[in-house]
Amino acid sequence: MAERRIGLIPxxxxxxxxxxxxxxxxxxTDRRLIxxxxxxxxxxxxxxxxxxxKEADEPPEAPEEIDFAKVDIDRLxxxxxxxxxxxxxxxKLKIDAILGVYSxxxxxxxxxxxxxxxxxxxxxxxxxxxxxxxxGLNRREIIKQYGQKCQELLKRALPSSTSLNVEWKQ
Amino acid sequence: MKHFRLAFVSGFxxxxxxxxxxxxxxxxxxTTQETISIAPGAESYGSLEVDLNxxxxxxxxxxxxxxxxxxxMLLDEGQFAEYAANxxxxxxxxxxxxxxxxxxxxxxxxxxxLVVEQATEFSSAEEVRVTFELNEMDLVYLALSLSLFTAxxxxxxxxxxxxxxERVDARISASKYVDVVFFxxxx
Numbered sequence: 607m608a609e610r611r612i613g614l615i616p617x618x619x620x621x622x623x624x625x626x627x628x629x630x631x632x633x634x635t636d637r638r639l640i641x642x643x644x645x646x647x648x649x650x651x652x653x654x655x656x657x658x659x660k661e662a663d664e665p666p667e668a669p670e671e672i673d674f675a676k677v678d679i680d681r682l683x684x685x686x687x688x689x690x691x692x693x694x695x696x697x698k699l700k701i702d703a704i705l706g707v708y709s710x711x712x713x714x715x716x717x718x719x720x721x722x723x724x725x726x727x728x729x730x731x732x733x734x735x736x737x738x739x740x741x742g743l744n745r746r747e748i749i750k751q752y753g754q755k756c757q758e759l760l761k762r763a764l765p766s767s768t769s770l771n772v773e774w775k776q
Numbered sequence: 777m778k779h780f781r782l783a784f785v786s787g788f789x790x791x792x793x794x795x796x797x798x799x800x801x802x803x804x805x806x807t808t809q810e811t812i813s814i815a816p817g818a819e820s821y822g823s824l825e826v827d828l829n830x831x832x833x834x835x836x837x838x839x840x841x842x843x844x845x846x847x848x849m850l851l852d853e854g855q856f857a858e859y860a861a862n863x864x865x866x867x868x869x870x871x872x873x874x875x876x877x878x879x880x881x882x883x884x885x886x887x888x889x890l891v892v893e894q895a896t897e898f899s900s901a902e903e904v905r906v907t908f909e910l911n912e913m914d915l916v917y918l919a920l921s922l923s924l925f926t927a928x929x930x931x932x933x934x935x936x937x938x939x940x941x942e943r944v945d946a947r948i949s950a951s952k953y954v955d956v957v958f959f960x961x962x963x
Contacts, residue, residue: 612958612959613957613959614956614957614959615956616953616954616955616957673952675957731951731955732944733954755956759958
């Protein structure tokens with residue numbers, strides 16, 4: 607049976623590599639989570655490009671340019687340094703809400719059977735913040751609603767076998 | 777983008793001269809000439825207290841005007857206190873001659889004392905001409921350099937901020953997914 611897309615979390619901030627914060631988009635399917643990372647635009651090297659030379663072209667497959675509704679899921683999983691978390695490898699998934707900000711942590715085994723932990727905070731994209739603010743919502747409410755939607759999406763996607771190890775925040 | 781480049785280059789254009797001014801003009805050597813007198817007698821000595829401007833290197837020459845040999849010493853505060861109390865002491869520099877030069881490159885003292893004693897002839901007074909060079913800070917150039925550097929830094933920060941903002945805005949407008957999406961794919 608083909609892998610089915612359940613949804614997309616358009617922005618999450620995660621700490622995975624060398625203690626650095628990185629933004630990612632999380633494609634949620636019925637089999638796995640795929641965390642697609644943004645290109646490291648904040649580096650000094652990239653920052654200086656365009657000052658002394660031609661503006662660097664964006665990578666052709668930068669996450670903002672990917673159509674997640676159509677992209678080949680396997681290709682996305684193989685792309686760059688994206689993190690793939692199959693549900694069968696999940697030992698524990700925990701959702702927390704601190705001061706209305708939702709975050710999740712996953713303990714899973716990678717392909718080499720090594721236990722890894724990945725955490726991410728559900729931070730709404732800037733465009734959503736602006737849009738909702740224009741509708742009269744305050745920042746805290748927007749972040750909370752966004753986090754709840756992310757939680758709802760994960761609830762829908764995770765199979766019951768994995769859900770046994772999941773702590774949901776109400 | 778053009779504005780960013782212009783601002784970024786302008787920031788550097790201010791910072792580079794600021795650093796040049798700091799290193800080339802803000803600190804410059806000042807030469808001072810003093811004469812130290814020594815009264816007649818074996819126990820007599822003459823001294824000169826020199827403020828090292830927080831620990832600047834000092835170098836210079838000394839010369840006895842009569843041509844007689846003298847004992848020239850450069851002492852720090854502790855050594856000078858011991859010397860004045862007539863107890864055993866060491867020195868940063870000492871030499872016996874009618875004239876000579878001295879130089880202390882690595883200075884860990886705030887002030888020093890140039891001390892001269894007669895070495896051979898004690899019956900008459902002696903005068904020693906001391907010339908020394910100290911690096912002094914020029915506050916006008918220092919202030920100018922710091923102001924230019926700060927202004928350049930602010931312009932660079934502003935340029936980077938606007939560039940980053942432009943990129944974020946571009947990314948926002950490029951992205952088609954702004955909220956959590958629930959796909960409706962059939963099994």
